[in-house]
Structure formats: C-alpha cells, structure tokens
Amino acid sequence: MAKQFLKGNEAVVKGAILAGCRAYYGYPITPASEIAHAAAMYMPLAGGTFVQAESEVAAINMVYGASAAGERVMTASSGPGISLKQEGVSYCAGAELPCVIVDIVRGGPGLGNIAPEQSDYNQVVKGGGHGNYKVLVLAPNSVQEMCDFGMLAFDLADKYRNPVYVLTDGFIGQMMEPVEFPEPVTTIPEKTWAVKGTDETTNNFITSIDLDPDDLERHNQKLQQKYAIIEEQEQRAEEYRTDDAEIVLIGYGIISRIIQTVVDELRDKGVKAGMLRPITLFPFPKKALEKLTKTTQFFLTVEMSNGQLVDDVRLLVEGRKPVHLYTRMGGNVPSTKEIHDEVMKLMRLS
Amino acid sequence: MNTILKKSSSFFDVYERRPGSDKLTTTYCPGCGHGVLHKLIAEALDDFGVREKTIFISPVGCSVFAYYYFHTGNVQVAHGRAPAAATGIKRAHPGSIVISYQGDGDLAAIGTAEIIHAANRGEGITVFFVNNAVYGMTGGQMAPTTLIGQKTMTTPRGRSVENDGYPIRMSEIIATLDAPVFVERVMIGDTKSTMHTRQTVRKALKLQIEKNGFSFIEVLAACPSQLKMTPSRSKLWVKEVLEKRFPLGVCKDISGEFEGRKFTRKDVKNDELHDILDLETAQVDLEKISRFQDKPINEEIKVAGFGGQGVLSLGTVLSEMGMRHNYEVSWLPSYGPEMRGGTANCSVKISKKKIGSPLVANPTILIAMNRPSLDKFENDVVSGGLIIYDDSLIDRKPVRDDVDIIPIPATKLADELGNTKAANMVIVGALITVKEIMSQQIILDSLGDVLKRKNLVELNQKAILRGAEYIKNLKK
Ligand SMILES: Cc1ncc(C[n+]2csc(CCOP(=O)(O)OP(=O)(O)O)c2C)c(N)n1
Numbered sequence: 001m002a003k004q005f006l007k008g009n010e011a012v013v014k015g016a017i018l019a020g021c022r023a024y025y026g027y028p029i030t031p032a033s034e035i036a037h038a039a040a041m042y043m044p045l046a047g048g049t050f051v052q053a054e055s056e057v058a059a060i061n062m063v064y065g066a067s068a069a070g071e072r073v074m075t076a077s078s079g080p081g082i083s084l085k086q087e088g089v090s091y092c093a094g095a096e097l098p099c100v101i102v103d104i105v106r107g108g109p110g111l112g113n114i115a116p117e118q119s120d121y122n123q124v125v126k127g128g129g130h131g132n133y134k135v136l137v138l139a140p141n142s143v144q145e146m147c148d149f150g151m152l153a154f155d156l157a158d159k160y161r162n163p164v165y166v167l168t169d170g171f172i173g174q175m176m177e178p179v180e181f182p183e184p185v186t187t188i189p190e191k192t193w194a195v196k197g198t199d200e201t202t203n204n205f206i207t208s209i210d211l212d213p214d215d216l217e218r219h220n221q222k223l224q225q226k227y228a229i230i231e232e233q234e235q236r237a238e239e240y241r242t243d244d245a246e247i248v249l250i251g252y253g254i255i256s257r258i259i260q261t262v263v264d265e266l267r268d269k270g271v272k273a274g275m276l277r278p279i280t281l282f283p284f285p286k287k288a289l290e291k292l293t294k295t296t297q298f299f300l301t302v303e304m305s306n307g308q309l310v311d312d313v314r315l316l317v318e319g320r321k322p323v324h325l326y327t328r329m330g331g332n333v334p335s336t337k338e339i340h341d342e343v344m345k346l347m348r349l350s
Numbered sequence: 351m352n353t354i355l356k357k358s359s360s361f362f363d364v365y366e367r368r369p370g371s372d373k374l375t376t377t378y379c380p381g382c383g384h385g386v387l388h389k390l391i392a393e394a395l396d397d398f399g400v401r402e403k404t405i406f407i408s409p410v411g412c413s414v415f416a417y418y419y420f421h422t423g424n425v426q427v428a429h430g431r432a433p434a435a436a437t438g439i440k441r442a443h444p445g446s447i448v449i450s451y452q453g454d455g456d457l458a459a460i461g462t463a464e465i466i467h468a469a470n471r472g473e474g475i476t477v478f479f480v481n482n483a484v485y486g487m488t489g490g491q492m493a494p495t496t497l498i499g500q501k502t503m504t505t506p507r508g509r510s511v512e513n514d515g516y517p518i519r520m521s522e523i524i525a526t527l528d529a530p531v532f533v534e535r536v537m538i539g540d541t542k543s544t545m546h547t548r549q550t551v552r553k554a555l556k557l558q559i560e561k562n563g564f565s566f567i568e569v570l571a572a573c574p575s576q577l578k579m580t581p582s583r584s585k586l587w588v589k590e591v592l593e594k595r596f597p598l599g600v601c602k603d604i605s606g607e608f609e610g611r612k613f614t615r616k617d618v619k620n621d622e623l624h625d626i627l628d629l630e631t632a633q634v635d636l637e638k639i640s641r642f643q644d645k646p647i648n649e650e651i652k653v654a655g656f657g658g659q660g661v662l663s664l665g666t667v668l669s670e671m672g673m674r675h676n677y678e679v680s681w682l683p684s685y686g687p688e689m690r691g692g693t694a695n696c697s698v699k700i701s702k703k704k705i706g707s708p709l710v711a712n713p714t715i716l717i718a719m720n721r722p723s724l725d726k727f728e729n730d731v732v733s734g735g736l737i738i739y740d741d742s743l744i745d746r747k748p749v750r751d752d753v754d755i756i757p758i759p760a761t762k763l764a765d766e767l768g769n770t771k772a773a774n775m776v777i778v779g780a781l782i783t784v785k786e787i788m789s790q791q792i793i794l795d796s797l798g799d800v801l802k803r804k805n806l807v808e809l810n811q812k813a814i815l816r817g818a819e820y821i822k823n824l825k826k
Contacts, residue, residue: 004631005670005679014627022615025438031685045626047618049441053434054467061431061464065438068425069405073438091428114685175708176666176681178673181629184620195423195439197446199402205367205417207408207426212369254707261706333709 003178008146009034009076011179012102012166013042015150016074018184021100022048023073025062027055027081030114031170032104035076056081060088060101067097068206070194072154076102078170079112079120083128089163090129093223094208098157100150101135102166104173107331115331116170118253121308124167125281132220134227136164136234137281139252143177151182158189160230167281169304171254171333230283237285238277239292241267245274247343248292250313251302252278254333259302262339273343284312298322298350302339304329322350358392360401360421367418377415381581383480383538383571383588384413390544390551391449391478392420397552398559404447405439407432411453412486412573430461433468436475444613447558448475455485458494458520465524472529474562474611476554479520482573483592490576494518497595502576517595521568525601531563533602537570539589543598553605561610570596632674632799638792639675647677647702647787650710652727654695655719655740660774663801664717665696667778670800671793672700680708693722700787715785717777719760724748736784738777756784756821763816771806772813779817790818 006014013024013035024039036052043050053059059075066073077085082103092099105120107113127133136156138149146168153164195204210216240260242248247266249259256277266273276292278285292299298321301310310325317323326342328334357363365373378385395401404422408414410429417424423446427435436450450468457465457479465477484502485491491504495517499508509517525533532554536547547569554565570592572584579587618626651668655661665681672679682697697710716731718724718739724746731737733752741757748755758780764773782788793814798807 003673004629005666005673005681014629017627018623023438023442042627044616045618046623047616049615051437051441051471054463058431058434058464058467061428061434062438064427064431065407065425065435065440066442067438068435069439069442071438071442073442087428088431095426170685171682171708174683174685176669177705177708178679181627181631184623186620195405195425197403197405197423197443197448201423202402202404202421205424205426207417207424209414209426215369257706260704333707335711336706 003180005176005178006143007034007174007176008140008143008168009104009173010038011143011147012076012150013038014181015147016100016154017042017046017048018182019072019151019154020185020188021072021074021154022046023066023071024048024050024075025053025059025066025073026075026077027053027059029078029081031106031116031173032076032078032102034173035102035104056084057087060085060092063099064088064092064095064097067092067099068095068195070191070196072158072188074100074102076104078104078106079108082120082123086123086129089135090131090133091208092163093127093129093133093135094131095206096161097163097206098161099163100153100157100166101163103168105167105169107329113331114170116254116333117304117329117331118169118255119305119308119329120167121281121303121305124165133223134230134282136160136162136230136283137167138164139279139281140166140168140172141253141256141277142172143175144179146172147179147181151185156234158191160226162226168253234280235283235285235287236279237288238279239288240275240277242274242276242292244272245292245295246272246297247300247347248274248276248296249300249302249339249343250276250278250309252281252309255302255304258334258336259339261336262343265336265340266343271343271347284316286316289313289316293317293320296321298324298346300324300326300343300346302326302334304333358389358396360392360395361419362421365418368415376419378412379575381572381574381584382412383482383569383573386538386544387478387480387547387569387571388416388419390548391555394552394555395422398555400447400559403445404449405443407436407439407448407450409452409456410487411456413451413453413480414487416451430456430459431464432456433461433464433473433475433477437468437471437473440473440475441613444474444562444615447555450475450477452477452479453486454479454481454483454493454495458518465520466527469524469530469564469566470527472531472564472611474558474613475564476558477566478551479566479568480571481568481596482571483517484573484576486573486576495596497591519596521566521601524566529564530566530602531561531608532557532565532605534600535568535570535596535598537588537593537598538572539570539585543589557605561608562613563605563608563611568596570598630799632670632796634674634676635792636676638789642675642787642789645787647700649700649715649785649787650713651698651700651715651717652695652710652713652730653698653717654693654723654727657694659719660771661694661719662696664774664777665698667775667800668781669698669700671788671796674792674796675788677701678703678705680705682708693720693726695723715781717781718744719773719777720744721746738781738784740773740777756780758817758820760817763820764813767809767812767816769809772809775810775813776817776820779814780821783818783821790814
C-alpha cells in the first residue's frame with residue numbers, strides 16, 4: 001500500500017492531469033482556490049497551460065474554446081462563480097463540447113460564506129443555464145474520489161460530448177486524506193469533430209445557433225436521446241447495509257460519510273438502518289432508489305441545503321413511502337447526534 | 351472596387367451551411383461593412399497560404415454566421431466572449447491562426463472585460479472589430495460607439511451624454527496596454543480607404559503568422575439598414591460623421607521591435623508525470639507497526655493556536671504519521687478569513703475505523719497553543735479526554751476535572767533548541783509519548799518526507815525528542 005496525503009482540491013487536479021487534462025482556466029474563490037493553485041503549479045510542468053482568467057465568465061469561455069480545439073480542459077469554482085459560468089455551460093452543452101467543471105460548494109445565497117453547503121444542487125444538477133440541457137454530475141465524498149472522479153469525469157465528458165461536473169462541498173475540497181494514485185491514461189479517444197487548425201478539420205464547425213425551428217428541435221431531441229442513454233447507463237450509487245434496512249438515510253458528499261456513521265450507531269442499537277448515497281446526481285440513481293422503495297419503511301434525506309436533493313427522491317418515490325427531510329444551512333454541518341436523534345424521533349412517530 | 355474578383359478559396363464555393371435555397375450569396379445587406387471585410391480577410395488567408403491553419407471565431411451579432419462562408423476551422427461563441435474562446439483555442443494549438451471577429455456591442459459592451467484581458471495577455475490572435483455605431487443584429491439599438499445625438503431604437507431622441515455617456519474609443523484604450531503589438535483604426539468606405547484597410551488586414555495577419563503578435567484592427571463600417579440610408583449615403587456618413595469621432599490611423603505599432611510571442615507547450619511523456627506531479631508515496635512497514643495493530647484507536651484531535659505557531663502543520667504531521675501506521679486519517683483546517691491573524695485550528699482524526707465527518711466537534715484530545723484556544727475549546731473535550739497545553743504561553747490552568755491535563759512549556763523548550771517555530775513538534779513528541787499510538791522511530795525517520803522545509807528536519811527531530819523526554823521526566 002502506497003499513499004499520498006493531500007487535499008481534495010489538489011487531488012482533483014492531479015487526477016485530471018493523469019486523465020490527460022492539459023488546460024486549466026479559472027478564477028480564484030474560497031474554498032476552491034487550491035485547485036487553481038495546484039493547476040498553476042502542475043499544468044505548465046505537464047506540458048499544459050494555465051490561465052487565471054479575468055472572471056468566471058471568461059474562464060468558462062476559454063474552456064469552450066479549448067474544448068472546441070479538442071483539448072481535455074477543466075475549470076473550477078464555488079457558488080458565486082458557478083452562477084457566472086452558467087452561460088458558458090449552456091453553450092458547451094448546446095455545442096456538445098466536453099469539459100469538466102469542479103464546484104466546491106460554499107454557503108449562499110449571494111456572497112454567503114465560505115463554509116460548506118450543498119445549495120448548488122439545483123443550479124448544477126438541473127442545468128442552471130438556459131435551454132433544454134443536462135450535465136453529468138459526480139459527487140465525490142473523499143479525497144480519493146476527488147482524484148478518481150476527476151479522472152472519470154473526463155472519460156464521461158468525451159464519451160457523451162457533454163459537460164461533466166464534479167460537485168462537492170468545502171469539506172471535501174479542504175480536507176486532507178490519503179490517496180492512491182492510478183496510472184495515467186494512455187489513450188484518449190481521437191476527437192475528429194474538433195477544430196485544430198489542420199487541413200482535415202477545416203470542414204468542422206462548433207456552434208450552438210440554429211435559426212430553423214425544425215432543425216433546432218431535432219438537435220434538442222438528439223440531446224434528449226443522449227441524456228436518456230446517460231440515464232440508462234451511468235447511474236451510480238453506493239448502498240450501505242441496505243439489505244434488510246427498514247430505514248434508509250439518503251445523502252451525498254460529506255453528508256454520506258456522516259450518515260454512514262449514524263447507520264452503524266443505529267445498527268448497534270438494533271435499528272435496521274441503511275444508507276443510499278447517490279454518486280451520480282444526474283443521472284439520479286433511480287434504479288437503486290426504486291429497489292429500496294419496495295423494502296424500506298421510510299426514507300430520511302439529509303442535506304446541507306433547503307430540500308433540493310429531496311425533490312428528486314420524492315419525484316421517484318411518488319408517495320409510496322414517507323420521505324422525510326433533515327437540513328442544515330449556512331455552512332453548518334449536521335452532527336451524527338442530530339441525525340441520530342432525528343431518526344429516533346421519526347421512528348416514534350411512525 | 352469595380353473589378354469582379356474570383357471568389358476567394360478561403361470561402362466555400364457554395365454556402366451549404368446557409369439554410370434556404372440561396373447558397374451563393376451572403377446574409378449581409380447591400381452596403382454592409384461585414385461583407386467587404388470578410389473578403390479582405392479571405393483574400394489575405396489565400397495569399398498567405400494559411401487557410402488550413404486558420405480558426406475563425408464567429409461572434410454574436412450580424413456576423414454570427416461567418417462560418418457559413420469561411421472554409422476554415424470555425425467556432426461560434428457566446429456574445430462578447432470571442433477573445434476568451436480565442437485564448438482557449440490558440441493555447442491548444444499555438445501554431446494555428448486564430449481570428450477573433452467582433453461587432454461593437456459584442457466587443458465594446460458585453461465583452462469589454464474579455465477583450466481588454468486577452469489584449470493585455472498579448473494572446474497570439476488577430477482581432478477584427480467592426481464598429482458600425484449600432485446594434486445591427488437585434489434591430490438598431492444603441493451601441494457603446496453610437497454617436498452623441500444619434501437616434502437608435504433605444505435612443506429615440508438621440509444619444510445623450512447625461513443618460514448614456516460618450517462613444518467609447520476602443521483602439522485608443524487597447525493601445526494603452528503593453529502587450530498589443532499593432533493597433534489601428536481603418537475604414538471601409540471609398541476605394542482608397544478600403545484599399546488601405548486591405549493592407550492593414552494583411553499586416554495584422556502577417557504579424558500573427560510570423561510572430562504570433564496580438565493585433566487589434568478597428569474597422570469603421572456602415573450599417574445602411576439600421577442607419578436607414580442607402581448604401582452609398584451610409585458610406586459617406588461613415589467618412590464624414592463617424593470618422594470625426596473615431597479618427598483613423600495607427601494607435602500603436604511595435605511590430606518592428608517585437609520579437610515574437612514566446613508561448614510554447616512542453617511535450618511531456620506519461621512516464622514523466624510521476625515526478626512532475628510529486629506522486630511520491632509513503633510506504634507502510636507492517637513489521638515496524640505491528641505492535642499498534644491491535645489497539646482500538648479512535649482519536650479525535652483539535653489543534654488550535656495563533657496563526658504562525660505551526661498549528662496546521664502539527665495536524666498534518668500527526669495525520670501523515672498516522673497514515674504511515676496504517677490508520678485511517680483525515681485533516682480539516684478551519685479555512686478562510688478565520689485563519690488570518692486570530693486563531694487557527696484544525697481537526698485531525700486518527701482511527702482504526704473508516705472516518706465519517708472530518709470535523710472534530712468534541713475532541714478526545716485538545717492541543718491548545720494559546721489562551722484563546724483553551725478558552726474556546728476546553729468545554730468541548732469529551733469526558734475522559736486529554737488536554738495538552740503550552741503553559742509557557744497560557745497563563746491559566748484548565749478548569750475541567752474530568753479530563754487528563756498535561757501542561758508542557760513547548761514554546762520555551764523550542765526556544766532553548768534555538769527556534770520558537772519548533773514548539774509544535776515538541777508537542778508531537780509529547781503526545782505520542784503520552785498516548786503511545788505511534789512509533790517514535792517511524793516519525794523521526796519519515797519526518798524528512800513529510801516536512802516541506804528540508805533544512806528544518808533536524809531541528810524538528812530534536813524537538814520531538816525533547817517533547818518525549820519532557821513527558822518521560824514527568825512520569826518519573
Ligand atoms: C447574452 C446576450 N445578450 C443579448 C443578446 C442579443 N444580441 C444579439 S446580437 C446583439 C448586438 C450585436 O451588435 P454588434 O456587436 O454591434 O454587432 P452587429 O450586429 O452590429 O454586427 C445583441 C444585443 C445575446 N445574443 N446574448
């Protein structure tokens with residue numbers, strides 16, 4: 001076993017470079033800044049480029065350009081900056097440009113604070129820009145996964161020619177943990193559609209405009225078909241002690257680690273608790289949730305936002321089982337005790 | 351220009367991308383400056399033999415469909431963002447020829463930040479900026495370059511200084527920056543001015559082809575449709591009215607002394623990445639740690655003190671050493687402004703079990719390196735826990751009677767070793783002696799791998815030994 005001890009924000013950059021990413025365009029913001037620091041340090045050394053852009057708006061459009069040119073490219077930010085990037089993400093989705101965006105979520109709305117929240121769920125998972133588009137969203141819950149999903153994100157982005165988010169919170173970005181680094185990827189699929197300043201690519205063009213309603217409708221339908229395939233093939237979730245669970249706690253990112261501890265504590269008391277942790281937020285792990293809907297008595301969704309994740313849970317459960325919600329906001333992270341008490345309260349009620 | 355020229359080979363012969371039945375003409379109105387400028391650019395690309403290397407960026411505005419016409423690589427972008435996209439493209443392919451083509455709304459209003467900063471970075475691109483003093487595409491609203499008194503859809507009584515300020519002179523602004531190599535304002539009007547524009551277009555592109563220099567060409571042009579004038583009247587207006595506010599000429603030209611933009615990308619092989627990325631990893635020697643394997647260790651440690659006391663690195667050293675003992679470990683700083691000036695703290699978990707939240711709310715061990723930290727966290731410590739505090743700096747004793755309390759004059763001991771900064775390692779030495787959760791030898795041996803400042807390794811090793819010795823003496 002050989003491991004390195006580092007921050008989530010650094011691990012995602014090293015993972016990205018191992019995945020063949022050689023371009024970073026971004027604007028600093030706490031608690032995501034170490035991503036820019038690491039990219040500034042390593043991208044040029046690895047034969048890549050790093051630009052501190054004049055704004056997040058500019059940064060995502062640099063990403064758009066680099067992706068159009070066929071590069072594996074990334075950017076990163078936190079809530080306020082992600083809001084600004086939404087324009088560019090919509091253009092990337094419309095022009096089907098692969099790219100990776102890391103969002104280290106902080107407290108909002110407005111300037112909020114720099115403590116961890118999960119309040120970007122809606123603006124990221126629901127495709128916060130204009131138009132009928134969706135983005136893949138991976139939700140790491142450890143520094144190891146910041147590296148692993150940093151790599152996976154590029155494969156998915158290229159596979160579907162779509163933006164992919166790595167969405168997590170300030171804790172996962174800031175904390176240090178041991179990481180085992182995989183080998184660098186050796187082959188990146190050829191992008192024949194990209195514009196590379198070569199003879200073969202002078203017939204290629206990247207655009208998101210189409211004035212003809214029928215043509216644009218066809219393009220939209222094609223996008224929806226792609227999203228349907230993604231929904232079918234890319235759902236990822238972690239289940240923990242759910243086999244015989246009568247109570248299933250649902251949470252992603254840092255919350256999943258806390259509720260995993262709660263599940264163990266409840267089990268020690270003889271309560272049959274389990275955890276469902278969505279790893280992909282789009283596609284939402286419907287298959288796993290559907291299965292649990294048949295067996296559990298009730299769900300408790302725990303999130304550091306005002307009930308954003310729970311909407312997706314309820315949409316699927318459709319009233320067949322009670323879906324409860326426990327939230328903290330403003331940068332407060334719930335303790336195991338709070339969640340434990342909430343479960344006990346719900347059990348008395350049910 | 352009355353001669354009929356052959357269509358440039360940098361244009362498509364047939365505009366297949368254009369919807370509808372007309373595939374031979376452009377979408378531009380008669381008398382529009384865009385069409386003429388397109389021709390001048392295409393002709394230059396032909397003559398310089400760079401069509402295949404060229405990537406043309408279509409903006410938002412009337413020239414949004416430039417990609418119908420140019421048989422080059424084409425990228426259409428968001429409103430105002432062409433220089434940002436150009437940055438991403440050019441850096442991906444430093445050998446390509448990147449043209450960023452923009453209108454006055456696109457460049458001088460919504461995209462002001464992007465053009466200023468691309469220019470300021472001196473990206474190796476050529477910018478063509480069509481100033482027609484109006485928003486053509488959206489139906490004739492005011493542009494940042496609209497003249498005082500000029501009537502548009504959004505200045506129905508004419509542009510007023512009081513409400514809208516003055517027409518903005520972009521070339522002059524760009525010319526104040528250091529990095530741009532060539533900045534000129536030209537015009538598409540009579541034959542003479544258009545022929546001069548042709549020369550300027552060629553010079554700007556050549557500068558990119560030969561030296562990757564940033565150039566910015568502002569082209570005064572007519573928009574007969576929005577000016578509601580005939581093509582010939584509108585050309586006259588450009589010359590007699592628009593030009594008064596926007597004088598033609600070179601604003602900046604350092605192309606003679608400019609040596610070329612030095613932007614290169616290294617060719618790095620995969621097997622070099624391990625060193626480049628510092629992927630050096632820690633090895634765990636199972637034999638050496640065997641005596642710790644059966645202990646049910648589950649420590650939640652809060653380390654707190656002034657910024658500058660090495661509080662965060664005390665935490666990382668503990669966790670990294672924990673990792674070398676095969677424990678599950680996590681470290682979390684209190685990040686952001688909280689850290690500046692006042693107290694800094696971090697949470698460290700060292701456990702045999704998988705770690706849930708990395709946040710330590712109720713520590714089993716509190717390491718307090720200053721008085722505010724002791725005041726702040728003393729009550730949080732779990733019953734039966736441990737408080738280690740620096741009694742050379744903290745002038746009170748903890749009041750809790752349900753926890754173990756160990757005072758250690760860490761700062762004083764570090765001073766005796768010659769460096770106050772080693773106080774944190776004195777505490778590491780003390781802690782592992784009290785708690786016996788790690789091997790002192792492993793810590794001393796791997797300190798060199800863990801510490802960033804290699805010249806401090808020896809001092810810190812001494813500090814650890816000093817801390818350990820202090821505890822052993824206490825026990826006697
Ligand atoms: C974000 C955004 N805001 C507004 C628009 C609408 N819009 C399209 S073109 C344009 C103005 C273009 O004017 P200019 O850059 O002067 O180019 P011209 O059409 O005159 O060539 C505007 C406001 C848009 N497409 N995107």
